[in-house]
Amino acid sequence: MNLIFLGAPGAGKGTLATQLGKEYEIPQISTGDIFRSAVKEGSELGRKVQGIMEKGELVPDALTVELVKERLTLQDVQNGYILDGFPRTIAQADALAAFQKIDMVINFKISDDVVIRRLSGRRVCRSCGAIYHVENMPPKVEGKCDKCGGELYTRDDDTIESIKNRLRVYKEQTEPLIAYYSGEGLLRDIDSATSPEHSLAQIKSLVK
Ligand code: ADP
Numbered sequence: 060m061n062l063i064f065l066g067a068p069g070a071g072k073g074t075l076a077t078q079l080g081k082e083y084e085i086p087q088i089s090t091g092d093i094f095r096s097a098v099k100e101g102s103e104l105g106r107k108v109q110g111i112m113e114k115g116e117l118v119p120d121a122l123t124v125e126l127v128k129e130r131l132t133l134q135d136v137q138n139g140y141i142l143d144g145f146p147r148t149i150a151q152a153d154a155l156a157a158f159q160k161i162d163m164v165i166n167f168k169i170s171d172d173v174v175i176r177r178l179s180g181r182r183v184c185r186s187c188g189a190i191y192h193v194e195n196m197p198p199k200v201e202g203k204c205d206k207c208g209g210e211l212y213t214r215d216d217d218t219i220e221s222i223k224n225r226l227r228v229y230k231e232q233t234e235p236l237i238a239y240y241s242g243e244g245l246l247r248d249i250d251s252a253t254s255p256e257h258s259l260a261q262i263k264s265l266v267k
Contacts, residue, residue: 189204
């Protein structure tokens with residue numbers, strides 16, 4: 060199964076891609092995670108994308124597509140994969156279609172209010188990338204990852220200003236993909252406003 064998780068920032072794509080990927084033994088490929096680790100390493104790619112990400116803008120299509128192309132040559136994608144946060148523009152979707160066959164696109168539906176509440180309370184583990192929320196999904200010990208004991212931090216782009224910009228960018232550049240994949244008969248909606256468990260159950264009933 061080659062899957063795409065589509066939806067606004069904060070819709071829960073990353074959390075659910077991790078869970079489903081583990082269960083189905085297919086890799087979760089998150090362009091956001093790849094860019095964040097490049098920033099952390101201070102590589103050339105990281106230096107290029109750091110400012111763009113902090114503002115909540117999109118990394119240029121050519122650079123992003125190249126990265127995904129390279130990632131999809133690795134052996135672990137043979138039984139399928141979950142693309143989380145890619146494609147984010149029509150140009151990226153066209154580029155992907157030229158070399159991959161996608162089986163299903165899961166559209167995570169959510170309102171702006173819920174997104175803002177979720178992202179402003181989100182905490183991420185610096186070591187393993189696990190995702191928490193101060194109210195909805197708190198760690199057992201404040202500031203510490205349940206899974207690896209790593210330090211939890213607030214992403215640089217989870218400020219109110221950047222969240223609002225990411226929502227604007229999503230509406231302008233990514234939302235048109237809903238019509239794009241719907242036209243290809245690949246789109247399936249889920250309601251992602253409640254709990255991760257509820258989202259997971261909905262996805263599993265679609266991906267059988
Ligand atoms: P979120 O979905 O919470 O906004 P991501 O982790 O998916 O966060 O992405 C974080 C940032 O990384 C984006 O705001 C953007 O700057 C960059 N990015 C990630 N994926 C893409 C992509 N497919 N195209 C362009 N930029 C991207």
